[in-house]
Amino acid sequence: MVQKLTKESTVKLRNGEDIPVIGLGVYKNELQSCHDAVIEALNVGYRLIDSAAVYGNEDICGKAIVEWCEKTGHKRTDVFLTSKLATTGSYEETKAAIRSSLHHCGTYIDLYLIHSPAGGKEHRLESWRAIEEFIDRGDIRGAGVSNYGIKHLEELFASNPRYLPVVNQIELHPFLTQEPIVDWCREHDIVVEAYSPLTRGKRLNDPKITRLAEVYGVTPAQLLLRWSLQKGFVPVVKSSHKERIEENFEVFDIELSDRCVQKLDQFNENWHTDPTWDPTQSD
Ligand SMILES: NC(=O)c1ccc[n+]([C@@H]2O[C@H](COP(=O)([O-])OP(=O)(O)OC[C@H]3O[C@@H](n4cnc5c(N)ncnc54)[C@H](OP(=O)(O)O)[C@@H]3O)[C@@H](O)[C@H]2O)c1
Structure with a gap:
């Protein structure tokens, strides 16, 4: 029997860490609004916060998490913080970027992702090598990738890394199911995170979606998130509104x-959601 998911459910990553089954994304959410969204989400029960260097809000997320833990008596380990490397680069450039992220977060990072495979093979592999060093130090608990296509994953596996990626975060919703990448990840014990699970709001009014949502008596957003959860993905969903x-x-x-x-x-x-951008095809 499939176990019923609850608000506390997590998925075991290959490094032994547990990732919550749903997270709050904070892309395009800045300053007070980002702070309030993180606090609201933690109060509601979310335990995964998905930030990135390019979002410019690692510091706000880190502070909000620490503040919330102090106020509510939770431990830092109760919350799972993700950040991402803005661009792949040389070993030294990547180390500098990670140090900057750690400085901004003000706390260790549970999951650190290479945000996109853009930059070429050499930079992808050098960046991974630099990330491994921070796993050794304990500053990063687990490393993964984002927007990686199969060729990028195969390249990383073929390089004999000391740590294998625990996650691949890609755009996923019913209008973009990316089955070959998802299957590859499953076969290689990589958890798939679904970003833009609500299509950035662009297809929430699609009649195909609203009709099914009506049948279940749920909102279109809930229908899409439930699809993501039942597919076994970890959706990271953004909102800056308390009710949402x-x-x-x-x-x-x-x-x-x-x-x-x-x-x-x-x-x-x-x-x-962005018709001009399919990073999984990068050279
Ligand atoms: N790795 C990557 O390259 C990458 C790329 C994109 C995103 N991400 C991550 O994934 C997260 C989510 O993706 P996303 O921000 O692109 O899009 P999304 O979560 O699919 O959609 C967010 C949009 O939907 C609206 N929304 C949220 N809940 C709603 C609801 N219940 N009903 C109606 N509208 C609702 C939000 O508006 P309001 O805020 O006004 O509520 C916002 O405009 C990001 O924040 C980021 O953490 C990663």
Whole structure:
């Protein structure tokens, strides 16, 4: 029997760490709004916060997490913080970028991702080597990749890394199911995180989605997040509104039928929220 997901559910990563099954993303969320969103999310029960150097809010996230833990008596280890390397580069450039992220976060990083494979093979592999050094030191607990296509993953595995990636974070929703990459990750024990799980709001009013949401008596956002969870992905969803942060976490009492999940799978159009950007194809 498949175990029922709850608000406390986590997925075991290959490094032994537990990642919460859903997270709050903070892309394009800055200053007070970002701080309030993180605090609100933690109060509601989210335990995964997904930041990145390029979002310019690592410091806000780090501070909000520490502040919330102090105020509520939680331990830092109760929260899972992700950040990302802005661009791949040389070994030394990457080390400097990681030091900067650690400085801004003000705390260790649970999961550090290479944000995108852009930059070429040499830089991808050098960056990975630098990240490994910070895992040895304990400043980074686990490392992963984002926007990696199969060729980038194969390249990394072929380089005999000391640590293998625990996560690949890619854009995923019913209009972009990226099955070959997802299957590759599953076969190699890499957890798949789904970014832009709500299509950045662009397809929430699609009649195919609203019709199914109505059948289940849920909102379109909840339908998409539930699809993501039942596919076994870890969705990271962004909102800067209290009510939506709550709504997006109220997905544990919903159960889509297998038929509904398959129907949603069939909506795949290889449609990217940014039609000009498919990083999984980078050289
Ligand atoms: N690795 C990467 O390259 C990458 C790329 C993109 C995103 N990400 C990560 O994934 C996270 C989520 O992706 P995303 O921000 O692109 O898009 P998303 O989560 O799919 O959608 C966010 C948009 O949907 C709106 N929204 C949120 N909840 C809603 C609800 N219940 N009903 C209606 N609208 C709702 C938000 O507006 P309000 O804020 O106004 O509520 C926002 O405009 C990011 O924040 C980031 O952490 C990673």
